[in-house]
Amino acid sequence: xxxxxxxxxxxxxxFKINEFPHVSETFIIAQIIMAIQLNYEVKILVSKVLxxxxxxxxxxxxxxxxxxxIIVEDVKNPKNKIIRFLKIFYLFALNxxxxxxxxxxxxxxxxxxxxxxxxxxxxQQFNNVxxxxxxxxxxxxxxxxxxxxxxxxxxxxxxxxxxxxxxxxLNGYIPNNGYYNLLFESANIITANTKYLGDKIEELGCSVxxxxxxxxxxxxxxxxxxxxxxxxxxxxxxxxVGRLDPVKGQKYLIEIVNQIIKNDVKVHLDIVGEGEERSNxxxxxxxxxxxxxxxLVGKKTQSEIKEMYLNSDLYIFVAVPLPDGRRxxxxxxxxxxxxxxxxxIAYNSGGVKYTIKENExxxxxxxxxxxxxxxxxxxxxxNRTIIQEMSHNCHxxxxxxxxxxxxxxxxxxxxxxx
Numbered sequence: 001x002x003x004x005x006x007x008x009x010x011x012x013x014x015f016k017i018n019e020f021p022h023v024s025e026t027f028i029i030a031q032i033i034m035a036i037q038l039n040y041e042v043k044i045l046v047s048k049v050l051x052x053x054x055x056x057x058x059x060x061x062x063x064x065x066x067x068x069x070i071i072v073e074d075v076k077n078p079k080n081k082i083i084r085f086l087k088i089f090y091l092f093a094l095n096x097x098x099x100x101x102x103x104x105x106x107x108x109x110x111x112x113x114x115x116x117x118x119x120x121x122x123x124q125q126f127n128n129v130x131x132x133x134x135x136x137x138x139x140x141x142x143x144x145x146x147x148x149x150x151x152x153x154x155x156x157x158x159x160x161x162x163x164x165x166x167x168x169x170l171n172g173y174i175p176n177n178g179y180y181n182l183l184f185e186s187a188n189i190i191t192a193n194t195k196y197l198g199d200k201i202e203e204l205g206c207s208v209x210x211x212x213x214x215x216x217x218x219x220x221x222x223x224x225x226x227x228x229x230x231x232x233x234x235x236x237x238x239x240x241v242g243r244l245d246p247v248k249g250q251k252y253l254i255e256i257v258n259q260i261i262k263n264d265v266k267v268h269l270d271i272v273g274e275g276e277e278r279s280n281x282x283x284x285x286x287x288x289x290x291x292x293x294x295x296l297v298g299k300k301t302q303s304e305i306k307e308m309y310l311n312s313d314l315y316i317f318v319a320v321p322l323p324d325g326r327r328x329x330x331x332x333x334x335x336x337x338x339x340x341x342x343x344x345i346a347y348n349s350g351g352v353k354y355t356i357k358e359n360e361x362x363x364x365x366x367x368x369x370x371x372x373x374x375x376x377x378x379x380x381x382x383n384r385t386i387i388q389e390m391s392h393n394c395h396x397x398x399x400x401x402x403x404x405x406x407x408x409x410x411x412x413x414x415x416x417x418x
Contacts, residue, residue, distance in 0.1 A: 010039075010040070010041055010130075011040055011041070011130045011131070011132060011415075012040065012041040012042070012043060012126075012130060012131045012132070013035045013040045013041070013042050013043070013131075013132045013133075013134055013415065014042075014043045014044075014045050014071075014126055014131060014132070014133050014134065014155075015028070015031070015032055015035075015042065015043070015044050015045065015134050015136060016045045016133055016134070016135045016136065016140055016144065017044060017045070017046050017136050017137075017140065018046065018047055018048070018137070018140055019046060019047070019048045019049075019050055020044055020046045020048075020049060020050065020070065021050060021052060021057060021061055021066070022050065025136075026057055026302070026332075027216045027332060028136050029057050029060060029061065029066065030216075030217065030219075030404070031134075031136075031160075031411075032044065032064075032066060032069075033060070033064050033066075034217075034404070034407070034408050034411055035134075035411070035415070036064060037408065038408070038411070038412055038415065040132075040415065042069055043069055043070075043071050044066065044069045044070045044071065045071050045073060046070060046071070046072060046073065047072070047073045048072075049070060049072060052067060057302070060302075073122065074122075075118040075119050075121070075122045076118060076122070077115050077118045084115065087118075088114055088115070088117055091117050091118075091121050092117070095121075098152075101120075101150075101151040101152050102117055102120055102151075104146075104150040104151050105117075105119075105120045105143070105146055105147065105150065105151050107150075108146045108150060108182070119143055120143075120147075120151070123143060123144075123147055123153070126155050127147075127153055127154055127155060128154055128155065129154045129155070129156075131154075131155040131156070132155065132156045132157075132158060132415060132418055133155050133156065133157045133158070134158045134159075134160065135157065135158065135159040135160065136160055136162070137160070137161070137162055137165045138159055138161045138165040138166065138180060138183065138201075139165045139170055139171075139174075141159060141180070141182075141183045144157055144183075145180075145182040145183040145186055145187070146182060148182075148186035148187070149182040149183075149185050149186035150182070156188045156418040157186060157187045157188050157189075158187065158188060158189045158190075158191065158414070158418075159183060159187050159189075159190050159191070160190075160191045160192075160214075161190065161191070161192050161197060161201055162193065162197075162329065163197060163326070163328070163329040163330075164326060166192075166197060166200045166201050166204065167200070167324050167325060167326040168324075169324075176204070180204055180205065180206070181205065184204075184205050184206045184207065184210070187210060188210070188418055189210055189212055189414060189418070190206050190210050190211050190212070191211070191212050191213070191214045191414075192211065192212075192213055192214075192329070193213070193214065193215050193216050193329055193330040193351065194213065194215065194329055194330050194350075194351030194354045194355075195213060195351070195354065196327070196329060196350045196351035196354070197329040197330075197350075197351055198211055198213050212414060214407065214410050214411065214414070215330060215354070215355075215401075215402055215407060216330055216332050216335075216402075216407070217402055217403060217404045217406065217407030217408070218332070218335045218336055218339050218398055218402050218403060218404065219403075219404050220339050220395065220398055220399040220402075220403040220404070221404075222302075222306070223306060223309070223336045223339035223340050223398075224339060224340065224341075224395055225310070225339075225340050225341030225391065225394070225395050227310055228310045228340065228341045228391070233313075234266055235266045235267060235268050236260070236265060236266065236267045236268070236313055236314070236377065236380075236381045237267075237268050237270075237311065237312045237313045237314075238253075238257070238267065238268065238269040238270070238312065238313065238314050238315075238316045238377075239269070239270045239271075239272070239308055239309065239312040239314075239315055239316070239337070239342070240253055240269065240270070240271050240272065240315070240316055240317060240333075241271075241272040241273060241305060241315075241333035241336070241337070242272070242273050242317075242331075242333055243273050243274070243275040244271070244273050244274055244275030244276065244277040244278050244281060244296075245275045245276060245277055246277060246320070246322060247319060247320065247321075247322050247326060247327065247328055248273075248277075248317075248319055248328070249317075249318040249319050249320040249347065249349075250271055250277060250281055251277070251280065251281060251284055252318045252320065252368070252370060253269060253271065253294075253316060253318060254269075254281065254284045254285060254288065254290065254294060255370055256316070256318070256370055256373055256374055256377070257269050257290060257293055257294055258288045258290060259370065259371075259374040260374055260377055260378065261290070261293060263374075263378055265378060265381055267293060267377075267381075268293055268294075268295075269293065269294045269295070269316070270295050270297050270308060270312070271294065271295070271296050271297065272297050272298070272299075272300050272305060272308065273298070273299065274298055274299050278296060281296060282296065305333075305336070306336075306340060309336065309337050309340035309341075309342055310340055310341075312337075312342060313342070313384075313387055314342060314343055314344070314345055314377070314380065314387065315333070315334060315337035315338070315342040315343070315344045315345070315362075316344070316345045316346070316373075316377075317331060317333070317334055317344060317345070317346040317347070317352065318346065318347045318349075318367075318373065319331070319346070319347055319349040319350065319352055319367075320347065320349060320367050320368065321349065321350075321367065327349045327350030327351075328349055328350040328351065328352055329350055329351045330351045330352070330354070330355060331346075331351070331352050331355050334346065334352065334355045334356065335355050335398050335402050337394075338355075338356075338361050338362070338394035338395070338397060338398045339394070339395050339398040339399070340394075340395070341391040341392075341394050341395055342391070342394060343361060343362050343363075343387055343390040343391060343394060344356050344361060344362030344363070345362060345363055345365075345373060345376060345377065346362060346363075346364055346365070347364070347365055347366065347367045347368075347369070347373075348364040348365065348366060348367070349367050352364075355402070357393070357397050360390065360393045360397070361390060361393050361394045361397045362390070362394075363376055
């Protein structure tokens, strides 16, 4: 099927994001670029603009001029009380025919203040049938959910959940007291990256008829094994990429490497990323005296990560559940690594299994099965030809199922059908 471009009346896609550009949200940048390539007019609505110079995707942002597409959510609420009152009166008078919608909007505010009319007025610039709001993360829903459900808001609405936004209490304190009811009622489409996350969203009350599964894609032209080293290094080289977070399970990687070394096998693990777990991981590495075998290398650019994939033997990802039940929903780095020819060793946690073709591009183990992972790695170290044979399967698997072209076609159909 050919990708359907937006060639008729040019429609606008407004990506609603809390902060932009956020270093951990490269998949959102890819989504925005994809919409541009589909010939939509794109706007990026944010509450806060971060420093582009500190973002690892600065080159990509500037190349596609994403910095020129930003609209800051500035509702222009006057600080002077008299001016504020006059402007409120003016906006009510100007929108007398929409007073019912304004009052409905006011009714659903947590803080009862007529100043909310400034929010209502700000969003009227997007109130037309040729606009598609694409909300990134369910908890960025406000005020679109209220406007769409209660205020005759004509724009179409897509909301993409990414993981933590489907588990309550949100951010550790927001309860699920009908939190998503208006969103599920009013949104045209809700998307999730795997069936695992889709099932969680459905449990929260989303109609299965509105729910679509669209994985996060990989640029398989960029991530490819063309310059991959063959398996001549006597050291088994492992790599893991991701935020240093308990859900990613990096502390279990340290346990696994420690066990491998006890079996007199030379192994090296690079852990790429930053996060709240760094100090705990550093302490564990010191405790096991593994500073020569495990490196916390911090944040890396896309090109640096690619080079590290190409110089590694296996990708290892032992994600685990958090106390609130949250698990990894997909695992983009797992796909990038496979695209570069790296077989994957992973725990079967959350949506990870949907990114691996078991026994062909990787091996899955139950959560916390450290001994079985260690035994598999010892076996593969002794049988390097198996790694090489699996490596040949990896890029094709990702290209056939998760390439940007495959995902772009899915989004083209979703956008054009609205």
